[in-house]
Amino acid sequence: ETEDSKEKLCKMIELMDGFKASKVLFTASKLRVFDVLRSSKTGELQAEDVAQEIKASMKGTERLLEACVSLGLLQRTGKQYANTAMSRHFLLSDGPLSLQGYIQHCNELVWPLFTHLETAVREGTNQHEKAFGKTSNNLFQDAYYSRHEVKLRFMKAMHSIARVSGRDVATAFDLSKYKTACDLGGCTGAMAYEFAKAHPGLSVTMFDLPKVIEMSGHFRPHDADDRVSFVAGDFFKDELPKADVYILARILHDWSDEKVHILLSKIAKACSPGCAVLVSEIFLDEDRKGPSRGLLQALSMTEGRQRSASEYSLLLKSHGFTAAQVKHTHNLLDAILCVTE
Ligand code: SAM
Structure with missing residues (x-):
């Protein structure tokens, strides 16, 4: 009974914190933490060197790196941080299986949409206009492809998947x-x-x-x-x-x-x-009970x-x-x- 309720509590915590973990991944990826570590001579760097490379505060960088270690995105030996096999596989910007393009799409497009999920549920609509201030009947032609950098970001996301x-x-x-x-x-x-x-x-x-x-x-x-x-x-x-x-x-x-x-x-x-x-x-x-990947994606659909x-x-x-x-x-x-x- 107690084991079972502890398991349920763990699951609850995982769900409550899921958005923080996603945002840590998106931010480390946007700040190119994984590329910076890969480019160093030994493949390892201390927090202050990473902070300098990504032009961020020491305090913030250290927190970000520690959070990444806890999520399995980085490993640490002593004071040295390095990529894990998983991040080398999927998170370097030029790797053949890089998910960077899709991660940036999640950060810049899907995340803002999900901040309006409550309205999306109430109204049964995608919240593109609320998040990005644009009206559009044709998502591709008007929303994704009207600005060059938005088009390129969308294409990079599709490319990576x-x-x-x-x-x-x-x-x-x-x-x-x-x-x-x-x-x-x-x-x-x-x-x-x-x-x-x-x-x-x-x-x-x-x-x-x-x-x-x-x-x-x-x-x-x-x-x-x-x-x-x-x-x-x-x-x-x-x-x-x-x-x-x-x-x-x-x-x-x-x-x-x-x-x-x-x-x-x-x-x-x-x-x-x-x-x-x-x-x-x-x-x-x-x-229609899974996979949640598909059902979660449906929440931001038009x-x-x-x-x-x-x-x-x-x-x-x-x-x-x-x-x-x-x-x-x-x-x-x-x-x-x-x-x-
Ligand atoms: N098939 C690709 C893949 O799996 O990686 C891309 C899928 S993406 C979700 C949808 C694609 O459909 C985009 O490349 C978009 O430009 C294209 N598309 C949307 N409306 C279209 C239309 N009316 N005619 C031709 N292509 C269209």
């Missing part, structure tokens, strides 16, 4: 019988390059809004594969590129069922028999919603796509492959 989860999504199914793919709303192309890498016989067209496509050079990998090409357009209005497989990675959750139907019917029209649609999202459990694999397959079925396989990747994104008869 796509790089961490892309390989698992790209290898989730045997796509060897397909020659061409179109990644609709492919953003920086990170996912498209993963598909090209995983499938030597596949050419991938990356389709996104013109303001996104104009940035593709910025995100081009050093060893860019020339089987990936870029096409600008609006997937609700413009003709879609022809392809054997249409990839929708983190697209459908942004839209209402009504908009999803518009998009899927356009894809169905562009498809010939044997074509496939690959949807990658966080799949909710069928009873017109979209989180769905389970069977909800996605039902939407696809109404456009003639039959669910062939579902893959829970145990990475950030799951995937479902549907085929036309």
